[in-house]
Structures are given as structure tokens and as C-alpha cells.
Amino acid sequence: SAVISQKPSRDICQRGTSLTIQCQVDSQVTMMFWYRQQPGQSLTLIATANQGSEATYESGFVIDKFPISRPNLTFSTLTVSNMSPEDSSIYLCSVEADQGANGELFFGEGSRLTVL
Amino acid sequence: AQRVTQPEKLLSVFKGAPVELKCNYSYSGSPELFWYVQYSRQRLQLLLRHISRESIKGFTADLNKGETSFHLKKPFAQEEDSAMYYCALRGDSWGKLQFGAGTQVVVTP
Numbered sequence: 246s247a248v249i250s251q252k253p254s255r256d257i258c259q260r261g262t263s264l265t266i267q268c269q270v271d272s273q274v275t276m277m278f279w280y281r282q283q284p285g286q287s288l289t290l291i292a293t294a295n296q297g298s299e300a301t302y303e304s305g306f307v308i309d310k311f312p313i314s315r316p317n318l319t320f321s322t323l324t325v326s327n328m329s330p331e332d333s334s335i336y337l338c339s340v341e342a343d344q345g346a347n348g349e350l351f352f353g354e355g356s357r358l359t360v361l
Numbered sequence: 362a363q364r365v366t367q368p369e370k371l372l373s374v375f376k377g378a379p380v381e382l383k384c385n386y387s388y389s390g391s392p393e394l395f396w397y398v399q400y401s402r403q404r405l406q407l408l409l410r411h412i413s414r415e416s417i418k419g420f421t422a423d424l425n426k427g428e429t430s431f432h433l434k435k436p437f438a439q440e441e442d443s444a445m446y447y448c449a450l451r452g453d454s455w456g457k458l459q460f461g462a463g464t465q466v467v468v469t470p
Contacts, residue, residue: 278457286462287447287460287461287462287463288405288447288458288460289460290457290458290459293457337405348393348395348410348412348451349395349407349410350397350407350458351406352404352405352406353404354404355404
């Protein structure tokens with residue numbers, strides 16, 4: 246298994262500002278993902294955070310808006326840039342543990358952002 | 362393109378009654394299907410996966426490739442089953458999951 250800590254758990258932000266969300270895992274993992282859950286919606290994959298290289302973004306998401314860092318196998322950050330009210334969402338970090346996970350994803354508790 | 366459909370946003374059942382959450386998928390290859398659950402004030406967690414073919418907390422789900430379905434069932438619902446349930450599909454890419462819209466289950470005494 247894997248235990249994931251996300252910070253901040255919630256924040257209220259002003260339009261036009263940027264916020265960085267941190268994700269810390271208690272073990273080294275190869276696969277780390279960032280999801281978004283807009284109000285009343287399901288989870289949508291933003292990108293796969295790759296250690297030592299640029300993140301792989303899903304259709305509709307771009308690096309300029311959601312820059313991601315992955316400096317090592319236990320940590321990643323997601324920045325939401327130039328925020329607008331439409332960015333108000335829960336942002337979730339998830340990982341697939343390298344050993345014996347058999348496809349299971351583990352999730353952080355999420356970071357709930359409200360943009361005014 | 363892959364897609365996961367959960368037609369019910371809300372399912373309200375009485376304690377002890379059977380409950381079935383519907384999930385249909387669209388995928389051209391051989392998918393892996395999962396059910397994830399989120400209890401109140403807890404993080405999203407895996408409930409069961411089709412390859413395990415096991416019963417977790419009394420829940421079972423059978424992958425029906427002919428009907429492209431992976432419905433979740435429990436014969437006797439309990440109050441602690443009240444939660445948000447997500448059906449998820451993994452296609453070609455390692456780790457990446459496509460989630461359905463989710464079904465909120467409310468079990469009343």
C-alpha cells in the first residue's frame with residue numbers, strides 16, 4: 246500500500262493567482278497521477294507525473310496552466326496557474342504502489358480549491 | 362475512445378434490501394474494471410477489482426463482456442454502505458483510470 250499526504254487540504258484563492266499543491270508518498274513509486282474533481286463531477290485525469298522528465302498531460306490540459314514537478318520518487322507538486330473560478334475543484338494526487346498493487350491506485354485526501 | 366457510464370446519480374435503499382449499482386463501459390480491447398468507494402470524510406479507496414473475483418464487504422461484481430457491464434451488487438445493504446461509489450476502467454496505459462460519474466448510495470434504516 247501507499248500513504249499519501251497532500252497539502253494544502255483546502256484553500257481560498259483570488260482570481261489570477263497561482264497555487265501549488267504538494268503530494269508526499271511514504272514509499273517510492275513509479276506512477277504518480279494528478280486528478281481533478283469539479284463540483285458534482287467525476288474524477289478527470291490531468292496528467293501523469295514522471296520522475297526526471299516532463300509530465301504527460303491528458304487532452305484538454307496543458308503545462309502552462311498546470312505545471313507539474315516530480316523531483317524524486319516520493320514527491321510531486323501540481324501548480325494551478327492564473328486561476329479563475331472555473332478552477333474551483335478538488336485536486337487529487339494518486340499513486341500505484343510498485344510492489345503488489347496489481348492495478349490499485351491509492352489516493353490522497355485531496356486539496357479543495359475555491360477561486361473567488 | 363473509452364468511456365464509463367454510471368446511469369444512477371443517487372440510489373436510496375432500505376437496510377437489508379438488495380442493492381445494485383450499474384456500470385457500463387465502452388472499450389475496444391480487454392479492460393480492467395474496478396469499483397472505488399468514498400465514505401464520508403474519507404479518501405477514495407479501492408473496493409474491488411474484476412480480476413480478483415472476490416467479495417469485499419459483501420459486495421460482488423462480475424465483468425460481463427457481452428453486455429460490457431460491471432455492475433456492483435450486495436444482497437443485503439447495511440447503513441455503513443452509504444457512500445459514493447465510482448466504477449473505473451483501465452485500458453492500455455499502466456495506472457491510468459477512467460472514472461464513471463459516480464453513484465451516491467444512501468441506506469436508510
